[in-house]
Amino acid sequence: DIQMTQSPSSLSASVGDRVTITCRASQSISSYLNWYQRKPGKAPKLLIYGVSSFQNGVPSRFSGSGSGTDFNLTIRSLQREDSATYYCQQSYSNPWTFGQGTRLEI
Amino acid sequence: QVTLKESGPALVKPTQTLTLTCAFSGFSLSTIGMRVSWIRQPPGKALEWLARIEWDDDKFYSTSLQTRLTISKDTSKNQVVLTMTKMDPVDTATYYCARTFLSGTAGYFDYWGQGTLVTVSS
Numbered sequence: 001d002i003q004m005t006q007s008p009s010s011l012s013a014s015v016g017d018r019v020t021i022t023c024r025a026s027q028s029i030s031s032y033l034n035w036y037q038r039k040p041g042k043a044p045k046l047l048i049y050g051v052s053s054f055q056n057g058v059p060s061r062f063s064g065s066g067s068g069t070d071f072n073l074t075i076r077s078l079q080r081e082d083s084a085t086y087y088c089q090q091s092y093s094n095p096w097t098f099g100q101g102t103r104l105e106i
Numbered sequence: 107q108v109t110l111k112e113s114g115p116a117l118v119k120p121t122q123t124l125t126l127t128c129a130f131s132g133f134s135l136s137t138i139g140m141r142v143s144w145i146r147q148p149p150g151k152a153l154e155w156l157a158r159i160e161w162d163d164d165k166f167y168s169t170s171l172q173t174r175l176t177i178s179k180d181t182s183k184n185q186v187v188l189t190m191t192k193m194d195p196v197d198t199a200t201y202y203c204a205r206t207f208l209s210g211t212a213g214y215f216d217y218w219g220q221g222t223l224v225t226v227s228s
Contacts (some may be wrong), residue, residue: 001169034214043219043220043221044153044202046214046216049214050212055216085150089155090196091213095169096155096169097155
C-alpha cells in the first residue's frame with residue numbers, strides 16, 4: 001500500500017496568514033492527489049483534486065501544487081472558517097489511502 | 107442533486123457482523139463510470155478507505171480488511187451495502203459512504219454522506 005505522510009500534524013495560525021501543509025507519498029503517485037477538509041461533526045469535503053483542480057465552490061485562497069511524491073496545500077488569507085483538519089489522499093493505486101491529517105487552528 | 111445517507115446499528119457486540127446500508131440519490135450505479143466507496147474514521151484517528159463497488163459490479167477492498175468485508179449493490183433501490191464480520195472494539199468509528207469519481211487523470215470522493223457512528227462494545 002502507498003503510505004501518505006502529512007506534516008505538520010497540527011498548526012496554529014491567525015486570520016490573514018498564509019499556511020502550507022505538506023503531503024508526501026511513499027512512491028510516485030503522478031498527479032493522483034486530492035485534499036479534503038473535515039470539520040467536527042461534518043462529513044469530509046473535497047477541496048482539490050488532481051493536485052491543483054478546484055472542486056466547485058471552493059474559495060480561491062486554497063491552492064494545491066506538487067507532483068510525484070511531494071505535494072502542498074496552501075491557504076492564503078486565512079479565514080476563521082478554515083479551522084479544520086485537512087487530509088491528503090492518493091488515488092494512483094488500490095487501495096486508495098489517506099494521510100493522517102493536519103489540524104489547523106485559527 | 108447528489109445525496110448519500112448511511113444507516114445501520116449504532117452498537118454492535120464484539121464478534122458480531124456489521125451491516126451498513128448507503129442509500130443514495132441523484133445518480134445511478136447502473137451508469138457507466140459510477141462508483142461508491144465506504145470510508146471510516148475512528149475517533150481521533152485518520153480516514154481509512156474500506157471498499158469500493160463499481161457500475162459493472164467490480165469490487166475493491168482494503169488490503170488489511172479484505173477478509174472481513176463484503177460490498178454489494180442493489181441498483182433498483184439505489185443502495186450499497188457493506189458487511190464487516192468479526193467486529194472488534196477497534197472497529198468503533200464513523201462510517202461514511204461516498205460517491206467516487208475515477209478517470210484517467212483523477213480519482214476522488216466528490217459527495218459524502220453524513221456518516222454513521224458505530225460503537226463496538228459488549
